[in-house]
Amino acid sequence: MPRLVLASQSPARLATLRAAGLDPEVLVSGVDESDVTGAPAYVALELATRKARAVAGRVEGAALVVGCDSVLELDGEAHGKPVDAAQARERWQRMRGRSGTLHTGHCVIDTANGREVTRGAATLVRFAEVTDAEIEAYVATGEPLVVAGAFTVDGLGGAFVESLEGDPHNVVGISLPLLRRMLAELDVAWPSLWAKS
Template sequence: MLPSRVVLASQSPARLATLRAAGIEPEVIVSGVDESVIVSDDPVVVATELARLKARAVAHRIKDDGALVLGCDSVLAFEGEVLGKPGDAATAVERWQRMRGRSGVLHTGHSVRLGEREISDDAATTVHFADVSDAEIEAYVATGEPLQVAGAFTVDGLGGAFVERIEGDHHNVVGLSLPLVRSMLAGLGVRWTDLWQTSRS
């Protein structure tokens, strides 16, 4: 089945860039979901439920049964805590001082909707952080980049030099697991390759 449109229910530039690089040009409609509504010690629950809420909110807003809506949300599981966006510089610095030289698991919840059908799942990637100095942490946080991303880091931006290695899907750390989404779409009867823009073929 070929959807009438593809909608990304996320304001993340990294997720949009990931889809575009993979040949898909989605519309972007921000869900407006309050991320504080899901409280759990389980990172899979937090990430997946928020992704589901975002996809549902946008699907209900556009009221197009032929639209394919993709919602995503990421959190970092670190030392028994579920870490979302730090929100302020002091929190980001404190997190990096704890994370440096250690590892955490980045979870991204994914939810795809087509009409009333919905599939949700979680992808997990282990991230090993470099043993960065206080000066490097301060300089990184001062850029503002880590303040609005889960776990206070990126791998596709300035923070890339502070991630020594990952175990799992690289794209998942960026915020959207392409292999997982392809598999989920297959469950809805949608072929990934049918979503490629003809201009790229």
């Protein structure tokens, strides 16, 4: 079974991979995300690539390193994790009753041969018409402060998302169908990564 390394500290990404039968190691990249600007899809892909490359440079031996990063596109702007509660509150006031696009960049590096594949995925997210009281209560939980776009679909924020168009896993932070196709480009069969019990 090939060794899989997730270059992300996201518990949701790790849980998604484990639910799909994979059991990756986790190595956090420590990449500075503050200097990447531009179109949301570009930002997500650039950060995912930087994370994967940073971790691939530290991994000993052969491994498949997966880097991901997600940003929410709203009004053409990229939104990552809010810096504080005030920003999370303001973002939810803008998002409610509207749609945004969650972009996730993916980069997979095979350290055995240096091959690298990068791809992006996008999912349209329709937000509920939440009340000010619901926004206050949600922000007070702290959950929107630690996730891209200030929302989740697999946690407390799930009730505030009306619908998704596209891969739901992508909104959690990693597109499983896209990752399977990327690994195939590196001649790695998805079932070969399933953890053996």
